Amino acid sequence: MEYCVRSLPLITFLQWVPDPIVMEFLVFMKKLLIALDYDGTYTEDPKLWDAFIALATKLGHRVICCTMRYEDTEGDEVKDLLRGKVERIFFTGRKNKTESLSAHEVFPDIWIDDAPHWIFQDAL
Numbered sequence: 001m002e003y004c005v006r007s008l009p010l011i012t013f014l015q016w017v018p019d020p021i022v023m024e025f026l027v028f029m030k031k032l033l034i035a036l037d038y039d040g041t042y043t044e045d046p047k048l049w050d051a052f053i054a055l056a057t058k059l060g061h062r063v064i065c066c067t068m069r070y071e072d073t074e075g076d077e078v079k080d081l082l083r084g085k086v087e088r089i090f091f092t093g094r095k096n097k098t099e100s101l102s103a104h105e106v107f108p109d110i111w112i113d114d115a116p117h118w119i120f121q122d123a124l
C-alpha cells in the first residue's frame, strides 16, 4: 500500500494505459523483502534457493535469511553458505521470527519457511 500513496499522480496517469501493462508496471514497482528460512528450507536444495536469491535480487527484491538457530553455537554453517548471497542473516535463538525481526525494524513481505508456525511461536 505504501507505494500506492507515494505514486498517486503516477497511478492517475497510468489509468490511461491498458490494464495488463499497468499491472506489470505496479508489480515491477513493488520491491519485496523476502525472509528465507534455513533448516528444512534452504538446506533442502541450496542450488534452487541460490538461483532464487540471485533472481529475486536481480529483480530488485531483498532477500534475508531468518533462522531460529543460535548464532554463537550454530551459526557458522549458515554464514558459510549464505554470506554474500542474502542481504543479512538473522539468528533468533529459538524465539519466534516475527517478534525477533520486528525488534530490528525488519518486516518481511513474504516468508518462505518449511515450518511456518515458527514465524509466530517460540521454540523453547
Ligand SMILES: [Mg+2]
Binding pocket: 037, 038, 039, 040, 041, 113, 114, 115
Ligand atoms: Mg525450517
